[in-house]
Amino acid sequence: MTLTEENYLKALHRLSQNGESISVKRIAALLEIKMPTVNSMVKNLSEKKLIKYEKYKSIELTEKGRKQALLILRKHRLTELFLKDVMGLGWEEVHDIAEQIEHLQSDLFFNRVDEMLGHPQFDPHGEPIPDSHGRLPQLKATPLNLCQTGRKYQLSGVLNNDASFLTYLNSVDLQLGSQIEIITIQEFDKSMAIKLNGKTKTVFSALICQNLLVL
Amino acid sequence: MTLTEENYLKALHRLSQNGESISVKRIAALLEIKMPTVNSMVKNLSEKKLIKYEKYKSIELTEKGRKQALLILRKHRLTELFLKDVMGLGWEEVHDIAEQIEHLQSDLFFNRVDEMLGHPQFDPHGEPIPDSHGRLPQLKATPLNLCQTGRKYQLSGVLNNDASFLTYLNSVDLQLGSQIEIITIQEFDKSMAIKLNGKTKTVFSALICQNLLVL
DNA sequence: TATAAATGTTAGAATAGTCTAACATTTTTT
DNA sequence: AAAAAATGTTAGACTATTCTAACATTTATA
Secondary structure, three states: OOOOHHHHHHHHHHHOOOOOOOOOOHHHHHOOHHHHHHHHHHHHHHHHHOOOOOHHHEEEEHHHHHHHHHHHHHHHHHHHHHHHHOOOOOOOOOHHHHHHHOOOOOOHHHHHHHHHHHOOOOOOOEOOOOOOOOOOOOOOEEEEOOOOOOOOEEEEEEOOHHHHHHHHHHHHHOOOOEEEEEEEEEEOOEEEEEEEEOOOOEEEEEEHHOEEEOO | OOOHHHHHHHHHHHHHHHHOOOOOOHHHHHOOOOOOHHHHHHHHOOOOEEEEEEOOOOOEHHHHHHHHHHHHHHHHHHHHHHHOOOOOOOOOOOOHHHHOOOOOOHHHHHHHEEEEEEEOOEEOOOEOOOOOOOOOOOOOOOHHOOOOOOOOOEEEEOOOOHHHHHHHHHHOOOOOOOOOEEEEEEEOOOEEEEEEEEEEEEEEEHHHHHHHEEE
């Protein structure tokens, strides 16, 4: 796979994260290239069975494509952690370097990085690190009130089906698969300051947290 | 500069090391590409003032080109040392990885590597590591008998002009600029087992060593 | 020194990845 | 549902890097 193809796969994976469908326009915006360029690359990736694509339809990663993307993500996140914990760089400094190192072809190198870091499962942002087979750490659904600050979760279920509860979820645009990031937890009442889908900030009471299952 | 251009510069620098003149054929052989490809890249590098080139003449790096090459070499050698000393990889394993990492664009990264290694001046092969301005460690010419095992030196002068001495040097094909690598030093008579220009092995008596000035 | 061999160069084509301009389809709005 | 807007696609061009085939020059040899 070329460096460019790897970057497309990474972008595709990222766009598939928040549940929205993947369009040529969104890929173009994320990678800062023009739509016709994306279009030709999409055909290329489709021929290589890394994505599922039909004219005018929305795009999806295949299992093969998703695995490749996760392997790159693994290299990226391990590298970020390495740059920070082993080399002492600041968290804000590591991303650009990791963007380059993630494309290295060397199992030896990344296995050693993994080993030096003690086979971490999450990076310091709470993002999970795929294993060397491209599998994400297996997580059991947990009620949000038992979760930690700084990690990112996805809504996987609810423990209450009252109309008033579900209506509330709709009103804040919270759906299965929505991303929930815990900013802070109030000591006093266990309410949580939350960022939804990387955008909206809100506050969940302890009661709401107890009824949200996340991964 | 593109990755390909960097690799050409590195090759050019390497070929300029042992004093022989640089030909299209030798570049092609080293990089394992065809001569016409080299030819067009040579024109490109020439336009960028990185090399001096005229049709059918031999090729030379300009000061600018040499500096660029040394900066890449710096990144390569620092990386090798880092992979070995910090990450515990074997010396035979580090080259291929360093070939990739040397192309990273990040002063931050390489400065930190340099710092973690204590600003080394030589890699474990005895090869000098250029500084961040592309300057090689300043060395004074030293009589060979005062030099260390494992380092590579270049003949920079002689301390004896007897015909018999110079004839001997010719007979082993030792000229100004020739590379001299000290394999071992005999404890008993201080004679040295030597590798010349990376090829021929021979032995120099202590008397010969005392009369050879190297850098 | 003439010829042969080696080396170097040019011309023209292929691939990957990018672009702009023009056209097509789908989605949204009125 | 018709018109307008948004999105997607095609066609054709450009750059970087590579190649093969053909031709030119230099170097070595007989």
